Amino acid sequence: MGSALAGLAILNLVTYARLHSRWPVTEIELFSQLCADSVIFGFLLFNAGGATNPFIFILLIPLLSAAATLSRRFVILMAVVVILLYTTLLQVYRPMVVAEQSHRHSILNLFDLHVTGMWINFLFTSVLVTWSITQMQQALKQREQTLQQERERRIQDQQLLSLATMAAGTAHELGTPLSTMRITLSEMAQDHPQDSTLQEDIELMQEQVERCSERLQQLARQVRDDTPCPSTFGTFLTQVLDEWSLMRPDAEFELVPLPPGLSQARLQTFISLQQALLNLLNNAADANPKGIEISAEGEASHLKLKIHDRGAGLPLEQADQLGKPFVTTKGRGLGIGLFLTATTLAQHQGEVRLYNHPEGGTLTEVRLPLLSEDPHHA
Numbered sequence: 125m126g127s128a129l130a131g132l133a134i135l136n137l138v139t140y141a142r143l144h145s146r147w148p149v150t151e152i153e154l155f156s157q158l159c160a161d162s163v164i165f166g167f168l169l170f171n172a173g174g175a176t177n178p179f180i181f182i183l184l185i186p187l188l189s190a191a192a193t194l195s196r197r198f199v200i201l202m203a204v205v206v207i208l209l210y211t212t213l214l215q216v217y218r219p220m221v222v223a224e225q226s227h228r229h230s231i232l233n234l235f236d237l238h239v240t241g242m243w244i245n246f247l248f249t250s251v252l253v254t255w256s257i258t259q260m261q262q263a264l265k266q267r268e269q270t271l272q273q274e275r276e277r278r279i280q281d282q283q284l285l286s287l288a289t290m291a292a293g294t295a296h297e298l299g300t301p302l303s304t305m306r307i308t309l310s311e312m313a314q315d316h317p318q319d320s321t322l323q324e325d326i327e328l329m330q331e332q333v334e335r336c337s338e339r340l341q342q343l344a345r346q347v348r349d350d351t352p353c354p355s356t357f358g359t360f361l362t363q364v365l366d367e368w369s370l371m372r373p374d375a376e377f378e379l380v381p382l383p384p385g386l387s388q389a390r391l392q393t394f395i396s397l398q399q400a401l402l403n404l405l406n407n408a409a410d411a412n413p414k415g416i417e418i419s420a421e422g423e424a425s426h427l428k429l430k431i432h433d434r435g436a437g438l439p440l441e442q443a444d445q446l447g448k449p450f451v452t453t454k455g456r457g458l459g460i461g462l463f464l465t466a467t468t469l470a471q472h473q474g475e476v477r478l479y480n481h482p483e484g485g486t487l488t489e490v491r492l493p494l495l496s497e498d499p500h501h502a
Contacts, residue, residue, distance in 0.1 A: 125168055125171045125172065128164050128167045128168050128171075129168070131164060132161075132164045135157075135160055135161075135164070139157060151194055151195060151198055154193060154194060155190065155194060155198045155201070155202065158186040158189055158190050158202060159186070159202070159205055161185070161186045162183060162186045162202075162205055162206060162209060163209075165182050165183055165185075165186075165209075166183070166209040166212070166213065169182075169183075169213055169217070170213060170216065170217050170218060171217075171218050172218070172220055173217060173218070173219055173220045174213035174214065174215075174216065174217020174218070174219075175210065175213045175214040175217065176217070176219070176220075176238070177220070177241070178238055178239075178240075178241030178242040178244070178245045179241065179245045179248075180210065180213065181245060181249060182245075182249075183206045183209055183210055184206070184249075185252065186202060186206065187199075187202050187203055187206050188253065188256065189256070190202040192256075192257075192260050298336070298340060299337075299340065302333055302336055302337050302340075305329070305333050306330070306333050306334075306337075309326050309329055309330050309333065310330075312326055313326045313327075313330075352392045352393070352394055353392070353393050353394070354390055354391070354392060354393070354495060355390065355391065355393045356387065356388050356389065356390055356391075357382075357386060357387060357388075357389045357390070357391055357420070357427060357494075358382060358386075358387030358388065360391070360393050360398075361379075361382075361420070361429075363398070364398055364401050364402060364405075365377075365379065365405075365418075367398075367402065368402055368405045368406075371402070371406070372405075372406065372409045372413065374409070374413045375405075375408075375409040375413045375416060376413060376414050376415065376416065377416035377417070377418055378415075378416070378417050378418070379418045379419075380417065380418065380419035380420075382420055383420070383421060383422060385422070386420060386421070386422045386427060389422060389427060389494050390494065390495040391427070391492055391493065391494050391495055392472065392493075392495065394468075394472065396468050396471075397468060397469070397472055397474075397492075399468070400464070400465040400468040400469055401429070401465075401490065403462070403464065403465045404431055404462075404465055404476065404488050404490065405431065407433075407462065407488070408431050408432075408433035408435070408486070408488065409433075410435075411433045411434075411435025411436065411485065411486060412433050412434040412435040412485065414434060415433075415434040416431065416432070416433050416434070417430075417431075417432040418430070418431055418432075419432075422494075425493060425494055425496070426491050426492060426493050426494060427491075427492055427494055428489055428490070428491050428492075429489070429490040429491075429492065430487060430488070430489055430490075431487070431488040431490075432481055432485060432486070432487050432488075433485045433486050433488075434484060434485040435485050435486055436485075437480045437481070437484065437485055437486055438478060438479075438480050438486055462476075469490065469491075469492075472492070472493070473493045474490065474491055474492045474493060475490075475491050476488065476489065476490050476491075477489045477491075
């Protein structure tokens with residue numbers, strides 16, 4: 125029995141080392157492992173009373189494992205192996221105690237001992253089956269959640285690709301009418317050189333046309349040159365707020381002083397990440413341009429940027445739909461800004477969450493990963 129237990133221990137050590145290798149486990153290999161377990165269990169039972177041992181049902185453990193993990197043909201083979209072992213142990217075994225026929229009380233004591241052993245076996249089997257089934261259910265649920273997240277990610281990638289294709293086509297198509305407007309405005313300016321009022325209007329329209337053209341060219345450059353750039357959080361936040369102030373001069377905001385050390389915390393910045401934060405700030409300004417509060421706090425490996433606006437808050441019937449394409453709480457919104465923002469942040473290991481603030485309005489929380497400190501650059 126000691127040699128059988130030593131063999132089982134060696135098998136477990138080999139299995140533990142095998143599971144840490146990069147090669148996947150096949151059904152034949154797992155079936156071989158369960159067969160080895162069954163044979164070792166059978167050898168132990170052979171030296172401990174065979175089928176008279178109350179722990180004979182330990183042979184069901186490899187069968188239960190096979191039924192939960194292997195295909196039908198291997199489960200049938202495992203059942204045949206277990207039945208053959210049990211049948212053999214009914215006839216061939218080493219008895220633990222030889223009962224004396226002349227002493228009836230010895231037989232009764234053995235029966236009581238057997239019943240007690242069955243009770244212990246029942247408790248052991250119940251605990252083992254409960255633990256095994258629970259672990260398998262959790263593994264299946266986790267796998268299902270992973271598959272669901274992967275399906276949702278693929279759907280979002282397809283939607284994002286469709287939006288990118290539409291945006292690229294629209295940007296290309298806008299070049300023609302802008303060129304036409306530029307030529308037409310130039311001809312109008314030449315045809316009416318004496319009309320000062322009209323000249324002012326033409327100059328204003330020409331500035332707007334040039335601004336649209338520059339914006340399209342800038343958009344193309346940003347998509348082409350969107351490379352990661354390490355920066356401190358304070359510098360990055362200042363750049364975002366400065367650009368936002370130029371875009372939305374009507375917005376009034378208050379930046380709460382950053383906690384000590386957070387301003388110098390380093391993170392990977394992207395042009396797309398900057399645009400994502402601008403989208404969130406614009407959403408806050410669209411809700412209410414007055415009284416926007418911006419704050420930040422640090423965590424172990426992340427930082428959290430908070431944007432609190434004084435708007436009407438989130439409608440409860442759309443709260444679970446926000447972040448999906450073409451879902452908006454603004455009457456004239458397209459419903460793609462928050463979707464693009466959430467997708468961009470997810471690509472950079474970040475996330476965005478929106479809540480109804482207790483004091484009114486909407487609280488937008490952006491969680492961004494920080495760069496790990498390099499001890500060689502301390």
